[in-house]
Amino acid sequence: MTEPVRLSRRVTELMGCSRADAEQFIRNGWVSVDGQVVESPQHRVTTERVTIDPNAQFEAVEPATLLLHKPAGVDAIDGPHPATALVTPETRWVDDPSGVRLLQRHFHRLTPLLPLDRDASGLMVLTQDGRVWRRLTEDGDDIEHEYLVEIDGDLAPYGMARLAHGMDYRGRVLPPCKVSWQNENRLRFAIKGARDGQLRHMCAQVGLRVLSIRRLRIGRIGLGKGPDGAMPPGAWRYLPVGEKF
Known part of the structure; x- marks a missing residue:
């Protein structure tokens, strides 16, 4: 029987790269197991088919910032109906112009920022990025x-x-x-x-x-407009790399 091994080890063998590089390729969503993207280097494999996307690039694992159009009746930060629950791969705005590749890790440990009345709607920010957190909290009253x-x-x-x-x-x-x-x-x-x-x-x-x-x-960041108009309530998009509030 084939012993289970970590996915990072299998990728190291396939690509002839270091374990650290293999882990980075996996976390960036370039590796599939039996056709399904797996982002955990610790995932165990045996005889499954492991493939690497031919467009794979070696790049830093950057934290994500998501821009949500919060509907009225949803709690922005605290409350029983949190806006974070609306942010899923399925609710990404179809006209998101950011070009950012969707990864499962982008939905982990998102911090909602900038209060918005429960009965209000509109743009709110959820981030994994400490730089964005500092900008919108420490300098928030100046924006x-x-x-x-x-x-x-x-x-x-x-x-x-x-x-x-x-x-x-x-x-x-x-x-x-x-x-x-x-x-x-x-x-x-x-x-x-x-x-x-x-x-x-x-x-x-x-x-x-x-x-x-x-x-x-x-600040300088708006809800966003696409071919069919503004981003609708309940949808979200990525803050493009390089854009600042």
Whole structure:
């Protein structure tokens, strides 16, 4: 009977490379066992057919950052219905332009960042990358977010000026922001350091009731558009290599 051996050992024998290089090829999804990609170097094989993708490249194992269009009613970070549960290989946006190869390891230990109201929808970030985590947490209040807010009611006198400058929320004086009408029912906010409930509070102070909130952009990164329009709720895409918030 053939004794089971680690997949990394079998790849080392097939490619004539070091064990470390074999493990890297496996983790990067270039190795299949009986036609199925296996990303674990510790996987045991006996008589199975092990093949290496002819397009295999020796490259660093980079952590992934995923951009999700969170639907309303889903918890961004804490809560019983977490957004992380929506991120699966099947929900990847078909028009994802990143060119990043999908790997199972990209779905492990994802950290959701930047709060978004449960009833709000739009762009949120889930990452394995410590550099992205530091950028969006340590410098988070310096990064501009863009929101589309659907409203109802009659705007109070000087309401736009008040929204743009001169409000406070939970004892904190709010920095100036940019507010404009997209149409008669929607306001567009470009704002830094927004907290949970802040946009609803701001609108209420000028006589407006918020019907919906959607985050369109975080820094330089937007939801994304494809041939069929914007990335739909529940879908996700990769943050392309080299792009920064």
